[in-house]
Amino acid sequence: MSSDPFFSDGGLRRGRLGTAHLVFFTVAASAPLTVLGGGVTTMYAVSGNMGAALGYVLLAAVLAVFATGYAAMSRYVANAGAFYAYIANGLGRAGGVAGSAVALAAYNAIQIGLYGLFGAIMKDFMTAKAGLTLDWWVWALLAWVFIAVLGVLRIDLNASVLAVLLVLECVAVLIFDLVAFAHPAGGSVTTGGISPGHLFGAGFGAVLAFTIASFTGFESGAIYSEEVKDPRRTVARATYIAVAFTGLFYAFSAWALTVLTGPENAQQASIDAGPGVIFGALEQYSGVVVADIANVLFITSVLAALLSFHNGVARYLFALGRENVLPRFLGSTSSRSGAPIAGSLIQSVLAVVVFLAFAMTGRDPVIDLFTWLSGSAAVGVVLLMTLTSAAVVGFFRGRGGPESAWQRAIAPALGTVLLTAVLLVLLFNFDALLAPDTAGYLKWLLPAIPVVAGVLGLIWGGVLRSSRPDTYRRIGQLDEEGLHEPGLHSAPEADRWAASHR
Known part of the structure; x- marks a missing residue:
């Protein structure tokens, strides 16, 4: 494939991304204006919890604990498969394959579900403003073409597009926040919307379910670790910035909504008007x-x-193809842009097939396509982070290095416990993400999707161990030339580097 003018086996292009780029990718994945207009209003409508704004701060604190060990391990493992490589190096190679399957199920689900949301809001906006009445799937298809084209172009171009869109939508959210505090219900700003006593009351489980969905995309920094200028510092720095910004920004904006409506009226206002x-x-x-x-x-x-x-x-598929866990052609990149072109094209094909199938069967683009798949994705992402946090403990056990006990063991162990609790709350309150008339079996089927994917991945990892031992040994490792700096090592190389620096 290396002779093909469009495909290359040369790997991802390095040094194109900095801390700001990774922050843009991570925060853009959670879509601040979408969270405020769709997620926050729905959270209040469903949960009736007046203190729900603090849920973002609570979850950000949990993720900050998780990020401590995750950031420490990022100095040793740089791989486009991100959490897949972390799990493989900390919990075993078969576990890494299971983690990759969970990730692919979760991220494909949320990405495809977003086409339903985009199509619905674009349809309503164009009908109201231009009198143009088209089915939601037409608008989704136009968005699909745009994403498919950008997906095979240079990653720094993608980052620039995201940067512009993210800055503009954050400005829009800030304008709403200023409007809300300038026109509070009853004439004065109330703190009822950020009262811990209100948060830990009725509807707390539903609040956690919605806030978790808002943090989907947390892994983005590590996904681009092979393309950053300084992987030893960039991934960790970007992760901390993104968690702090997202948690505080969303909490402040959710509080602003309660200031505008009055905490006691936030639920009814959200039910009546939504966005x-x-x-x-x-x-x-x-x-x-x-x-x-x-x-x-x-x-x-x-x-x-x-x-x-x-x-x-696309980068997950690239990493798995490069290591022969999935078909080798997925490990190809564009000879022109350095983008993982095969993985990008495969993702595009899968997305259009699924959202057009929903359209042809008459499913609602938001209530069905978006809500079902985003809920399933939230379960997968929390499961993935839980496994990764446990993997950090396993990775550092018995290894030397400059990391403190807090970074190596205490924080990742605590993070594993906290994330497990969050996962259980999400599973037991999953029906809070579904419409009241949704079929009962979907409460169990949808969250089971990433879990089943993980089990299948674990089985496939076992098959690789027995039938393709050479491939199995390379799972989660880097064997490309040029990876000689600390922070760009596979696990065995990291051991040698740590030993030489004791």
């Missing part, structure tokens, strides 16, 4: 033009998330 709580306030207090711009940015925020998840899935 209209946000855009109606902008139109009332900032004018129609500002509200229309915010609506456009709401649409582009979903587009930004689509692009971020598409790139993540």
